[in-house]
Amino acid sequence: MLSIEELRIRASLKALDYLVSLCRDGCILGLGTGSTVRFFINTLLDKGYSYILKKSIVIVSSIDTALYLLNMGIENIESGLPRDSIDLYIDSADEVDYRRYMIKGGGGAMLREKILTMLSHRKIFIVDENKLSPTIGTKKPVPIEIEPFSYPLIKKYLNDKGYKYEIRYAKNRYGPELTDNGNMIIDVYTGPLNNPRDFITEIELIPGVVTTGIFEPLNNSIIIVGKQNTIEVI
Ligand code: 5RP
Numbered sequence: 001m002l003s004i005e006e007l008r009i010r011a012s013l014k015a016l017d018y019l020v021s022l023c024r025d026g027c028i029l030g031l032g033t034g035s036t037v038r039f040f041i042n043t044l045l046d047k048g049y050s051y052i053l054k055k056s057i058v059i060v061s062s063i064d065t066a067l068y069l070l071n072m073g074i075e076n077i078e079s080g081l082p083r084d085s086i087d088l089y090i091d092s093a094d095e096v097d098y099r100r101y102m103i104k105g106g107g108g109a110m111l112r113e114k115i116l117t118m119l120s121h122r123k124i125f126i127v128d129e130n131k132l133s134p135t136i137g138t139k140k141p142v143p144i145e146i147e148p149f150s151y152p153l154i155k156k157y158l159n160d161k162g163y164k165y166e167i168r169y170a171k172n173r174y175g176p177e178l179t180d181n182g183n184m185i186i187d188v189y190t191g192p193l194n195n196p197r198d199f200i201t202e203i204e205l206i207p208g209v210v211t212t213g214i215f216e217p218l219n220n221s222i223i224i225v226g227k228q229n230t231i232e233v234i
Helices: 004-023 035-046 050-055 063-071 110-119 148-161 196-204
Strands: 028-031 057-060 086-091 120-128 142-146 164-167 184-189 209-212 221-226 231-233
Touching: 004 035, 004 050, 004 086, 004 120, 004 221, 004 231, 028 035, 028 110, 035 050, 035 063, 035 086, 035 120, 057 063, 086 110, 110 120, 110 142, 110 209, 142 148, 148 184, 196 209
Parallel strands: 028 057, 028 086, 086 120, 120 221
Antiparallel strands: 142 184, 142 209, 164 184, 221 231
16 A cells, blocks of 8 residues: 555656656746645656756745755746746645646645646646545635735624634744735635635635635646556546
8 A cells, every 4th residue: 555655756757757758958847835746856856857957947836845946956946926938837736626626725825826827838736646536625625815904804704604714823833824925824614616616706706815725627737646556647
């Protein structure tokens, strides 16, 4: 039985094949945030492909990924305003379904990730099979990034509508976790979302909501699922 880590590495190897074929001579490459992206970076370095990163312009979705790459000796990173045309974007997700809806934002970087995916020609998301569900919202709450001043308004709205939710607190200090954009995150327990667009529309109408962690199916995108007996591409 493969561990979650091994499943993610298995899917990372498949993503690496795509990277090598699309970006062998360097490209404008976007990278997301989180443990899977780190596994991907490690796999890439272990397999001797650090030259691809060094030949590329690497655009990251968070300071966290920028620091990780820097610590690995990769210095050609752009963490400011992104290019308006990215060749390939590689990331993970917290929950995905076969319609290719995703919940992201477990690492709090979904705003920049949404922007980077929309600027990217091709997108690859790497997950292990535990993140696959029949309908997003079944396993994970939906993170909502909010401007802190709007919290009382959003709280009132969620309470009135009967949603269960939690403020995401910082791990090793007091106060809410703040995103790289200086915003707060509220995790909303929606349950299975048959019509994710309805929830997006409802929530994004509240002033102060910056974005939700729901990613709608994207053109030119694949989700690579590392499974016990195979690798599935959705
Ligand atoms: C960060 C994200 C991540 O892709 C998502 O949280 C998955 O993280 P991990 O690979 O650590 O499970 O959306 O905002």
